[in-house]
Amino acid sequence: MTLSTIPSPPISSFSLGPLTIRFYAIFMLIAIVAAVWVTTVRWKKLGGTFDQIFDTAIIAVPCGIIGARLYHVITTPQLYFGSEGHFADIFKIWNGGLGIWGAVVLGGLGAWAWCRHRHYPMAILADSIAPALLIAQAIGRLGNYFNQELYGSCTDLPWGLTVTSSSYDNPGSCGIHGPFHPTFLYEMIWNLIGAAILIGMTRHIQKRFRAGSTFALYVMWYTLGRTWIEALRIDYAVKVLSLRVNIWVSICVFVAAAVAFVLIQRYSATTSVLAEKLKSVTELEGEVQSGSMTPSDLRDRYKEENAAAHSENRAKREQKRKEYAARRAEYEHAKERVLARKKAEKEAGDKDAATDTETADHEDAETEK
Numbered sequence: 377m378t379l380s381t382i383p384s385p386p387i388s389s390f391s392l393g394p395l396t397i398r399f400y401a402i403f404m405l406i407a408i409v410a411a412v413w414v415t416t417v418r419w420k421k422l423g424g425t426f427d428q429i430f431d432t433a434i435i436a437v438p439c440g441i442i443g444a445r446l447y448h449v450i451t452t453p454q455l456y457f458g459s460e461g462h463f464a465d466i467f468k469i470w471n472g473g474l475g476i477w478g479a480v481v482l483g484g485l486g487a488w489a490w491c492r493h494r495h496y497p498m499a500i501l502a503d504s505i506a507p508a509l510l511i512a513q514a515i516g517r518l519g520n521y522f523n524q525e526l527y528g529s530c531t532d533l534p535w536g537l538t539v540t541s542s543s544y545d546n547p548g549s550c551g552i553h554g555p556f557h558p559t560f561l562y563e564m565i566w567n568l569i570g571a572a573i574l575i576g577m578t579r580h581i582q583k584r585f586r587a588g589s590t591f592a593l594y595v596m597w598y599t600l601g602r603t604w605i606e607a608l609r610i611d612y613a614v615k616v617l618s619l620r621v622n623i624w625v626s627i628c629v630f631v632a633a634a635v636a637f638v639l640i641q642r643y644s645a646t647t648s649v650l651a652e653k654l655k656s657v658t659e660l661e662g663e664v665q666s667g668s669m670t671p672s673d674l675r676d677r678y679k680e681e682n683a684a685a686h687s688e689n690r691a692k693r694e695q696k697r698k699e700y701a702a703r704r705a706e707y708e709h710a711k712e713r714v715l716a717r718k719k720a721e722k723e724a725g726d727k728d729a730a731t732d733t734e735t736a737d738h739e740d741a742e743t744e745k
Contacts, residue, residue, distance in 0.1 A: 381538045381555045388522045398470045400519035407512035408437055414508035415501075418578070422500055422647070423655035431494075432501070436487040443482025447475030451614060451621055476513060476598075477625060495657050495678055497650035499587035499640075506594035510571035513563070513598075520560040528557030528608035535561070557608045566601035570594065586644040588636075595633035599626040 389398040416429045449456055449466055452473075456466050484502075491498045520526040524539045536555025574581075574590055574597075581590050603626045613620040660677065663669040669677075 380534050381536045382558055382561070384524045384537065384539045385522050386540075388524070399522035401470055403515055403519035403522070407515040408433070410515055411505065411508040411512035414511055415505045418504040418508070419501070422504065422651040423658055424496070425658055425661075428494070428496060428658070428661075432487050432490050432496070435490045436483045439486030440479035440483025441469070441474070443478035443480075444474035444476065445469055445478065446482070447478025448473040450478075451475060452612065455612075474516075475622075477629065480509075480595075497587070497645075497653055499591075499644055500647055500650045500654065502588055502591035503582075503647070506591045507571040507574040510567040510574070510594060510598065514565075514567040514571070517560040517564040517567075521558075526560045526609065526611065528559040528605075529610050531555055531557045533557075537561075556610075559605050559608050562605050562608070563601065566605065567598070570597040570601070573597070582647040586640050587647045587650050588640045588644045592633045592637040592640060596630055596637070599630040599633065602626045603630070 385399075388400070389396050391397070412429060412433050416426045419429050420426070445466070453461070455461055455473075456463055487501065487505075488498050490496075491501055517526075527537050527539065530536075532555075535558060537558040538553050538555050540553070574594060578590070581593070603623055606620055606622045606626065609620070613622060615621065616624055660669065660674055664671055664674050
């Protein structure tokens with residue numbers, strides 16, 4: 377028997393004159409502000425500025441929201457298309473329905489494009505934002521609480537969630553009021569634990585691993601939790617082989633992040649190297665703001681640096697090609713020497729065998745005499 381439960385809030389919005397303010401939107405805004413703040417603190421320690429993060433957020437946040445909504449629409453098309461769908465609901469994001477992977481992909485592309493334009497090291501930006509994303513996701517789950525959504529199956533645990541009336545087709549044996557597993561709360565706690573771990577281990581990760589590793593660890597942590605939390609949910613979802621599609625996505629993304637983590641150690645630069653690059657970019661931007669350098673001069677400077685980097689990379693590739701050719705030639709020469717030695721040994725062995733045969737024949741002939 378359930379001794380106590382978590383009650384759902386009686387309201388999901390309030391009015392200010394003609395405006396309806398929804399708690400879901402409020403927590404989304406708080407989540408964005410928190411993510412920008414945490415990212416800025418971590419970014420400044422690497423040599424960046426708040427303005428750099430703010431400008432990046434102006435590009436990345438709208439892209440992330442669009443991507444999150446598109447992911448939700450693509451994975452639950454029956455809610456918006458077909459005879460029972462409502463196409464206009466696609467634009468009602470205040471009712472919920474934002475997929476984190478759409479936000480990460482499209483928001484990440486927006487951030488990457490801006491970083492490429494401004495010459496910011498994307499790898500350390502990703503590392504800076506990783507725990508901030510977990511904190512933002514945790515805050516965003518409070519919006520699901522006020523919307524009375526994203527809860528799981530029936531439970532007798534003392535922290536079961538009761539709702540006004542379940543909007544799901546098959547709420548289970550506990551009826552339309554619950555109590556249900558508060559899966560939004562599980563994910564919130566899981567994300568905050570992950571954020572604390574990543575922030576607490578920042579220095580160790582930066583010293584031990586290459587830039588981009590923190591973001592890969594974030595993805596692995598989140599997908600690990602999302603897999604078991606998703607299995608508890610009872611809201612409608614497309615299923616593949618009896619599993620919810622987001623479980624499969626989490627498994628695939630976890631594997632991809634693990635592979636990426638390994639590849640990062642081989643191909644990415646160290647955090648210290650990229651931090652020096654960021655400091656250089658920040659100093660140049662400071663010169664532009666102070667008037668000692670014009671934006672045109674800065675663009676020319678970047679073009680020269682890009683040309684120099686391109687030439688250096690081309691020289692490195694050419695050097696690697698020559699080294700490979702030299703190793704290949706050495707291998708072929710060694711192979712020829714081995715084959716020649718084996719051939720000589722074989723010929724010597726055949727000659728010895730022929731001599732032994734002649735000797736044996738001669739001895740047989742002498743014996744017959």
